[in-house]
Amino acid sequence: MMQQLEQAIDEITQKAKSLGLDFFPMRYEICPPEVIYTFGAYGMPTRYNHWSFGKAFYKMKMQYDLGMSKIYELVINSNPCYAFLLDSNTLIQNKLIVAHVLAHCDFFKNNAHFAHTNRNMVESMAASADRIRQYEKTYGRAKVESFLDAAMAIAEHIDPHADRIKKKQQVDHLKKVRTQQPYEDLWELEPAVGGETVSSPSPSGPTSIRDILKGHREEKESPSHSMEPEKDILLFIMENSRHLEDWQRDILTIVRDEMSYFWPQIETKVMNEGWATYWHLHIMRELDLSDEETIEFAKLNASVIQPSTTQINPYYVGLKMFEDIEKRFGRDHLFEVRELESDTSFIRNYLTQDLVKELNMFSFGKIGSDYVINSTEWEKVRDTFIESRVNGGFPYLTVIDADPDLHLHHHYEGSELDLRYIEKTLPYVQQLWGRNVHLQTMIEERRVVFSTDGEKVHRKFI
Amino acid sequence: MSEPLFLISQEDWSLHRKGYEDQTRHREKVKEALRNNLADMVAEEGIFASNGKNIVKIPIRSLDEFRFRYNYKRQNHVGTGNGSAKKGDVVAKDGDPNQQQQGPGKGAGAGDQPGVDYFETEVTLEEVENHLFSRLKLPHLDKKEQAEVVVDSIQFNDIRKKGIMGNLDKKRTILQAIKRNAQEGKKGLGKILEDDLRFKTWSEVKIPHSQAVVLCMMDTSGSMGRFEKDIARTTFFWISRFLRQNYSNVEIVFIAHHTHAKVVSEEHFFTKGEMGGTVCSSAYKLALELIQQKYSPSKYNIYPIHFSDGDNLPSDNDECIEIIQKVMEVSNFFAYGEINQHHRMSTLGDVFKSIDHPKLRSAVIYERKDILQALTTFFTENKEEELKA
Structure with missing residues (x-):
């Protein structure tokens, strides 16, 4: 069996190489379901302990035990690259998985958004987990857990693209003085990209968009908005909270580093799965399979790319998009796309009218107690799809002031926040900041501020 | 030679217990949360459907991982059809497309289905009751003859060597025989001798016999909808469970009213709706009549409770005040539960606000x-009375 598997992997690896895939050296681990589900729940075998991972583990294991789902593939972005194979897999299942994970690994290695991810994350997470264990011994398990609960509640609110260390050296005061509206700096680039269109404002009034923006700013800007909005809430708290002890700052660093590591995977879910599915199909087609194997493979593949009416199956839609790109631009272009894009740009650039029609894509929303299709119009569908992938699907929040209360701002673009979740999450932020915390958002087109002192949460329409 | 392109290994994973450890921790936290979320459990829909059988188990959902997230119900989503999906088609009903669990490192499950609701643990009705009833107190325990009403009863509470054959304790007899045989060095159950016989005996005891009657009144006019009736039913379920624990005999009378009041069956009370306006005094009058004719305050602890949405004919209010006062004089309390989902003005609520009486317990359920808050308001000791005593 092992020998057969080794032979198969060798063949698939050679095939993948010859087709142009470029991956790290691979390490395949064969393990029992519990172990696969542990890794699936934790995202990484060496990650620290937390009840939320235990919850995910239980859920996955239960679904597996009930025959409801099965993890086929688990692959870690690292060099060498670790992939896990279930010990009960059939040979053909393993072949599909190996082909699939080789493409994932190629994606990790070559997609620009992964360029700065830590390829030694297995070891880094093990070291972090050790430190957290030490903190548990020193400060008590309950205290560390409660702090982790708070830190993990805002884990997504980081800015993985910012080169923070450099910035920190440049900015040594607490707040960055706000000089511009968001995006206003883009106008500085205007002569270079826009030529002479709006370069000379007429004396009669503000004619360039830049002038209009300036006027707007003078009117609207309240004195408290004196800092540049900061997307990296975790980092801001880490650097500016006066209430944290060293071990707590360290935990924030750990949570932030791990999220930065996972972030590109969140941002490229559709692409990454589409890419891997595209390649497992192509590689498997070139293998010499028996009739039985061909049928088993076809069944397996069909279950992987099963479309869903209530959500996007990234394996399916991603695959269809890559196939369409190949048809229109040729295979070479595929490699370029996998190198440059993330989900939002991938969808914006390559989800065409024809594809939306072919895949029978639609957008839907809730009316009464029903979820009803509200549009099949391709641009509307595409835009809804893009919106769902913006910022990894998480609401975009920034710190707009710390006076010393922490003021958060939700950049509302039509989707309201879950109010119950705000009321439960805000006290966590207060726990980290050590003082009152406010969050501004919109409910039914009205501006509202949620405030907490850690005990109670109040909401006030403004 | 350069590094190999791949390696395969299979290790011994039997010591890898991390997932189980954290699963256990999660379960502990769920149990902790139960204690703090009594309000949710007491409000659990369908708990009364068990009809009080203790074996019922209430599924408890896993803990939420709170974070800033979108309101799924107020967002647009994207799906794919089989070619025939068109505008206006219903793709799902409320509840079934659960918010997709999406997060870092959630291992890529092939063909992910929408998150399936799953349950972490179960609690028994008894557990909920233990938590709940420890918070509730019977009001006005200074009640009259309650302790004096006793019944004769017998209790088997002793074992003797002599007795009548009908009271033979077979288990003990056999045990005794085995013991004796063992002492004599014989294995197993040998012959049973007369000396082995054990009899149960009893003594006469006096048990205080207490009884209570719940006069459950509710407006069954059109304004009481499914939500209101459901709340009333759940609240009433806990009240009757609680009283049953405290009195050896609890009678329950259902009084339905709109403009007129009548005694109805439980099923009628919670399911049937009638048309017409609302005159609450009709129900209070009937309650008072029942107390006078059937449930003498000297024999019964009387618990009148009225569920309403607060809508009463304004001209009836004065009469209400008068009768409520009379009912309170002979009752342990008078509980008023207003079920007011939409925060409406309440004419009846104003009536109760105008009454200042230690026996009056009123609560608004939004x-x-x-429901939990209402129950603890109804069943609390009265501070004033305590001071007097």
Whole structure:
């Protein structure tokens, strides 16, 4: 069996190489379901302990035990690259998985958004987990857990693209003085990209968009908005909270580093799965399979790319998009796309009218107690799809002031926040900041501020 | 030679217990949360459907991982059809497309289905009752003859060597025989001798016999909808469970009213709706009549409770005040539960606000969670009375 598997992997690896895939050296681990589900729940075998991972583990294991789902593939972005194979897999299942994970690994290695991810994350997470264990011994398990609960509640609110260390050296005061509206700096680039269109404002009034923006700013800007909005809430708290002890700052660093590591995977879910599915199909087609194997493979593949009416199956839609790109631009272009894009740009650039029609894509929303299709119009569908992938699907929040209360701002673009979740999450932020915390958002087109002192949460329409 | 392109290994994973450890921790936290979320459990829909059988188990959902997230119900989503999906088609009903669990490192499950609701643990009705009833107190325990009403009863509470054959304790007899045989060095159960016989005996005891009657009144006019009736039913379920624990005999009378009041069956009370306006005094009058004719305050602890949405004919209010006062004089309390989902003006609520009496207990229920608060308001000791005593 092992020998057969080794032979198969060798063949698939050679095939993948010859087709142009470029991956790290691979390490395949064969393990029992519990172990696969542990890794699936934790995202990484060496990650620290937390009840939320235990919850995910239980859920996955239960679904597996009930025959409801099965993890086929688990692959870690690292060099060498670790992939896990279930010990009960059939040979053909393993072949599909190996082909699939080789493409994932190629994606990790070559997609620009992964360029700065830590390829030694297995070891880094093990070291972090050790430190957290030490903190548990020193400060008590309950205290560390409660702090982790708070830190993990805002884990997504980081800015993985910012080169923070450099910035920190440049900015040594607490707040960055706000000089511009968001995006206003883009106008500085205007002569270079826009030529002479709006370069000379007429004396009669503000004619360039830049002038209009300036006027707007003078009117609207309240004195408290004196800092540049900061997307990296975790980092801001880490650097500016006066209430944290060293071990707590360290935990924030750990949570932030791990999220930065996972972030590109969140941002490229559709692409990454589409890419891997595209390649497992192509590689498997070139293998010499028996009739039985061909049928088993076809069944397996069909279950992987099963479309869903209530959500996007990234394996399916991603695959269809890559196939369409190949048809229109040729295979070479595929490699370029996998190198440059993330989900939002991938969808914006390559989800065409024809594809939306072919895949029978639609957008839907809730009316009464029903979820009803509200549009099949391709641009509307595409835009809804893009919106769902913006910022990894998480609401975009920034710190707009710390006076010393922490003021958060939700950049509302039509989707309201879950109010119950705000009321439960805000006290966590207060726990980290050590003082009152406010969050501004919109409910039914009205501006509202949620405030907490850690005990109670109040909401006030403004 | 350069590094190999791949390696395969299979290790011994039997010591890898991490997932189980954290699963256990999660379960502990769920149990902790139960204690703090009594309001949710008391409000659990369908708990009364068990009809009080203790074996019923209430599924408890896993803990939420709170974070800033979108309101799924107020967002647009994207799906794919089989070619025939068109505008206006219903793709799902409320509840079934659960918010997709999406997060870092959630291992890529092939063909992910929408998150399936799953349950972490179960609690028994008894557990909920233990938590709940420890918070509730019977009001006005200074009640009259309650302790004096006793019945004769017998209790088997002793074992003797002599007795009548009908009271033979077979288990003990056999045990005794085995013991004796063992002492004599014989294995197993040998012959049973007369000396082995054990009899149960009893003594006469006096048990205080207490009884209570719940006079459950509710407006069954059109304004009481499904939500209101459901709340009333759940609240009433806990009240009767609680009283049953405290009195050896609890009678329950259902009084339905709109403009007129009548005694109805439980099923009628919670399911049937009638048309017409609302004259609450009709129900209070009937309650008073029942007390006078059937449930003498000297024999019964009387618990009148009225569920309403607060809508009463304004001209009836003065009469209400008068009768409520009379009912309170002969009752342990008078509980008023207003079920007011939409925060409406309440004419009846104003009536109760105008009454200042230690026996009056009123609570407003806006949502299911408020049931617990209502129960603790109804069943609390009266501070004033304590001071007097």
